[in-house]
Amino acid sequence: MCLAIPMRVIAVDASGLSATCEAKGQQRQVGLIMLDEVVRIGDYLMISLxxxxxxISxxxxxxxxxxxxxxxxxxxxH
Incomplete structure (x- = not known):
């Protein structure tokens, strides 16, 4: 079972296909290809794999x- 992690967008690349997200002091590059809406800095996303x-709000x-x-x-x- 995989759990999705909520992360805040801190940067979006020029192509709009990936973003840098942050949670609990950790940053990750995240793919956006599965989303059908525009992602902006400050948005929160559920990230899996x-x-x-x-x-999300x-x-x-x-x-x-x-x-x-x-x-x-x-x-x-016990």
């Missing part, structure tokens, strides 16, 4: 990171 899957990005942090901090009680 180096490709943008969809544009800042609220959805924050909520997704909150879920991931909850999962990562999970400690089962």
């Amino acid at each position: 180096g490709q943008a899957m969809q544009k 800042v609220e959805d990005a924050k909520q997704t990171w909150a879920y991931y942090e909850e999962i990562l901090n999970f400690s089962p009680s």
Whole structure:
């Protein structure tokens, strides 16, 4: 199973086919070919396997990171 990661666009190349995105202090080059809408600096995208899957709101990005942090901090009680 693959999880998509919410990332913020910090640069878009001149062709519009890729962007530099940032999340949690990490930057990645991301393909935009699967999107059917224009991507701008400041947009949030869901990224999976180096490709943008969809544009999302800042609220959805924050909520997704909150879920991931909850999962990562999970400690089962035995």
